[in-house]
Amino acid sequence: MERRQFLRQAGATLAVASTAGLAACAGQPTTSPGAAGAHLSPDATGLAPIRASVDRITGVYVCTRPFRAAGPRIEMQKLGSKTVVHNYGHGGSGWSLSWGSGTLALQMAQSTGARELGVIGCGAIGLTTALLAQQAGLSVRIYAKALPPDVFSMRASGLWTPDSRICDAEHAAALADRWEMMTRISYARYQSLLGLPGKPIEWIDGYSLADAPFGSFHGEVADEPEYGEFADRVRDLTPRSVELSPGTHPFPEPYVRRYTTLMFNISSYANLLMSEYLAAGGKIEIREFSHAEELQKLPEHTLVNATGYGARALFNDESVIPVRGQTARLIPQPEVTYGLRMKDISVVPRSDGIMVQVIGDAGNFNNADVTPRRADSEAAVRELADLMTKMRRS
């Protein structure tokens, strides 16, 4: 997530946390401190401490968001004897938008009359598109150079962030209707994935912490564009966040807002998607394509291109810009069920590890370097540890 959006989220009457890791409460309006639910409550005082220490970091992960200024490319292209339906370029919103995006891509693929579909890519977008195609009765084969857990999608934060770095502000108006359609389709699908064994999808509460009144910040990530923001269009989907009065929460910061968001436990969720795909007869072929022309050799006449950032090289599409992001994972703590957003870090309480992400830092836009910078993550974990020592425990 980026600082500009965090700060707006922290400050606006209508919260706008919409970037990866922060966007947890995308589009949540707020209620005032005196409103129902804002009084001292067990969930604000009984928060389990996070054992934040650098020796509990189990991994530092970097990936690149496949950002396109115009938004995701979801369109058909005739390529020699093949019809290729592109479905890539989802920025920081790939998990969130996947079902809606896949639905659009599948409609295009079905318009060819195809009964057999090749899907290139096995990340969030390829897997969900493949499952949707199976459920529509198509026979599907995935071709990918890597599978989960070795795909970028597995390194995401795991929050409902449908408009995180999804397009730039200039292209927002053109994308808005399609974005809303994808968002609503995805949201509905996620409701059907709640309450399952392994909790692939959960609702969680979290707390935004600030040392100045919400609304008094005006920050930007210096080297990132102004992004399209669509949260207003889907205000009805997510609960309102609640401002907590001083003394009604355990945090040292004077300004605290509680939000409620969907969280994706990516390990169990991806495992579920893979299992369902294979159980339905889905085939997988490990294969890397160096040039788009190589797709001509595939047996399927209709293909979905879900190669994410890989589309830049494969289809020579320089409109796909890498936006670097790094997360660290701490040893899981099942008793920690709340998220946190502070000025510089975001915490997501996933079942496969407590994610700690540096946010608002510059130098990520158009940066394809996936070398982990462990010192950055360690600093974030220390900041979290400092917060834990200052939290009121009774």
Ligand SMILES: Cc1cc2nc3c(=O)[nH]c(=O)nc-3n(C[C@H](O)[C@H](O)[C@H](O)COP(=O)(O)OP(=O)(O)OC[C@H]3O[C@@H](n4cnc5c(N)ncnc54)[C@H](O)[C@@H]3O)c2cc1C
């Ligand atoms: C730090 C960070 C946090 C994020 N947090 C969130 C979040 O909380 N919520 C959210 O919704 N989104 C989040 N995102 C964004 C999300 O991770 C991406 O939008 C999403 O992963 C894109 O999925 P994809 O399937 O298009 O790409 P990928 O996961 O990269 O999958 C691409 C697939 O194509 C294959 N492939 C690529 N090139 C080739 C080739 N030439 N030949 C064969 N196969 C190929 C790959 O092996 C892989 O299987 C985050 C991103 C980052 C960086």
